[in-house]
Amino acid sequence: MARVVVDVMLKPEILDPQGKAVHGAFGRLGFDGVADVRQGKRFEITLDGEATEERVAEIRKAADTLLANPVIEDYTLHVENGQ
C-alpha cells in the first residue's frame, strides 16, 4: 500500500498564534537560540493500492479543497512507496 503525505503550513505572512505559544515554551524551558516556530499539519493518507498518477491527482484535489485553505495555507504533497 502506498502512502501520500500532505504537509500543510500557514502562509508566511499569516500570524501563527500556536507557533508563537510553542516558541514561548522553548524559551521558558531553556532551549535558547530559537528565532521562530511555526506549526503546521501533516496528513498521512494510506491508499488501498498503488499511488497511480490518477489517484495522486485525486488526493491533490482533496488537499486543495479540504485539507488546506488556499486563502491562508500552503501545502506540499509527496508519495511514500513500499509502506
Place this chain on the structure above:
Amino acid sequence: MKIGVVTFPGSLDDADARRAAAVAGAEAVALWHGDEDLHGVDAVVLPGGFSYGDYLRAGAISRFAPVMESIIQRAGEGMPVLGICNGFQVLCESHLLPGALIKNHHRKFVCKDQTLRIENNTTAWTSDYDANHEITIVLKNQDGSFVADEATLDRLEGEGRVVARYLGNPNGSYRDIAGITNERGNVVGLMPHPEHAVETLTGPTTDGLGFFTSVLKAVVAS
C-alpha cells in the same frame, strides 16, 4: 416570513438564533446539516459554536454538509444568509465570503461585551441601523481573527463591504474588521453575536435585534 437556523454537530447558538428570529417577529425554522431541504425558508442563519469540534479548521468540514449545497446555491440567487461566529467561518470556507478566520492573536478565548460600528447599513441584515451606528453585543470566540491579503482588504474597504468594525480590536482582526458582506449584500458574516443581545434579561443590550428585523424588511421588499 421564515428564518431557517442550521444545526451542525457542535453548534451551540442555534437555539438563541431561533429565539432572536422569533423575537424579531419571524417564524424560526430549525434546519439540519444533513438535510439539503431548506423547508421553504426566506433567509438562513448559520449559528455560532464549534461545528465538528473545529477539527481541521473552523468551519472546514461543515462547509461540505448537504444543507450547505442548497444554501450556497440559494445565496447565489440572492437569499439572505447571516453567518455568526462559527457561521462566519463556514461562509469563508464556503467561499461565499473572502478571507479566513484564524486563532485570536493573544491565543485566549475571549468572552465580553464588545462595541462595534455598523459601517454598511445597506445589506439585507443591517438596514435597520443608522450609518456608523455604534452597537454593543456579545463577543465570544477562539478563532476570531479575520485575515485576508492586502488586495482583498483594500477591495473590501473600497467597495464598502466592511459591515462592522471593532472599536478596540479584541482578537487581532486585520483592519479591525468584525463583519463583511458579499458584493450583492445578501450574505453577511459577523464574528460577534447579535442573537445574544435581543432581550435585556439575558443580553447586555437589545442592539443585536436590528439584524433580524432588517432581514424581515429585506424579504418583504423583495
